[in-house]
Amino acid sequence: MLAVAQAGGPEADVLSFVPPRIRVPLQTMAAVSPPWLEVRLAAGRPVCVRTVSGDLWPDASGRAGDPGAAVHCDREDIERCVQIVTRASVYAWEEELARGFCTLPGGHRVGLVGRVRWQDRTVAGQKEFGSINLRVARPVPGCADAVLSHVLHGGSVCSTIVFGPPGSGKTTLIRELARHLSLGPPGLRVAVADERSEIGACVAGMPQFDLGPRTDVLDGCPKHVALPMLVRSMAPDVVFCDELGGAEDAAALAETARCGVAVVATAHARSMSELWTRPSLRDAVRSGSFGLGIGLGTDRRIGFVGALRPL
């Protein structure tokens, strides 16, 4: 896991979206640092690189050191970064900017926060960006191998909920599961309801991650709408979705299960007991929509695999 970040890897992808002034020291650093998780840029503050083994603060020559001596971003760097990410076309990314994140080619995502334009009780847009967080996406091949036999039961899929704290690799795991099930054996028809464009990270209809040959992605649609839509239009064997939690989600899941379509979903929960404290999740689990639970720990290890039992 602690391999050196190689040139041309996901770091290089992400760096092409960093303004040239900051790109140069970061490139130097990327060659000798552990794999990156995030690059954080904030106006008036030092550039921060989060890696798997802690934060790094690159100075002008690309050496990691003290935050005080690190390269600082100014307002222009942030503006320039927004221009690069949106390809100088803010008008084409209004929705994404209002949501606060966009997906980049390669499946990486950028979080952007600035000053919100508030209209009709929703975020109508953002301007004067202050912070940008470039999150490096890195598929972890083989991370689902251990649980695959549990999910697949004699050629059919057992509905599964994957839970864990943020950053524990839930999405990475189900992405890998989707690929395995789609590629086969047994080669199932997989549909992905990708509300936040995290599983497939579609750019112009192309999933940026390999999701397998029999996978269809419905991008950016709320889950309670996406699930019935996918069941009707793509006739899938299994549907994948991200981050359950809304009140409408449970009903949609039950409906999907009734159609005989298995569901693999993730949920933010540190433990099984926390899963039961959330009403909408509890309803979904209790209604028997999920036969299998997979718990992940902060160290990205699989901590629990088994049937969900009410506590």
Place this chain on the structure above:
Amino acid sequence: MPMRWLGAVLVLTASAGGGWMVARRLRRRPQDLRMAQQAVELLRTEIEYGATPLPTALVTVGQRLQGPVQCLLVGAGGLLGQGQGLSAQEAWRRGLAAAEDCSAWTPTDVRVLAQLGEALGATGAEDQIRHMELCMGRLRLAEEEAARVAASQARMWLYLGVLTGLGMVVLGV
């Protein structure tokens, strides 16, 4: 004697040519301004209905047009598409500087286009359309004025060139 006549012919040709060039510039300005309006209009369509990213939009629109606007749009779009981290403003400014040399635009016309460049791509679709409409309105006014000027003054410069040449010849003989 023949040398004298040769000199006279040269002076006359040079002077007439100068007048002709000024007249041609005056006559081309309305055309160039109309082309600029067309470019902004097409760009607006790309932005409003296609939500096309700026580098692609600039190049596709530019390739459909000719003359200085093609130079401007294709130049700016190309620079943006190179991924050197250039902002839309910088790319537009450079494209405009290159296009200015081969155009009949006056400094005022160039300023109108430069102002559009400052806003290009930096805001939401609604705002972009407003900027473009403003720019088109100003270009239309400039075009009307340029057409008026061309109609009244192009001929004058043409004649004046010839007359000045003749005057110099007469005085020098």
Place this chain on the structure above:
Amino acid sequence: MTAINVDVIWQIAGIGMLIVVAHSVIKAAGREEIAWMVTLAGVVVVLFRVVGVVEQLFAAVRSVFNL
């Protein structure tokens, strides 16, 4: 002596014609003030041409009457 005089007359006639055409062309283009300026310039040029001839005339008169 007479040959020079004829030359000057031709020149002045030519300038006069050119100035008339230039005046009307510029006036048609709607720049009347410039048209008048051009005419004035023409008059000045012609005057400079004439000054020399007039001086020759005075010299001739002076020599004839032995003043």
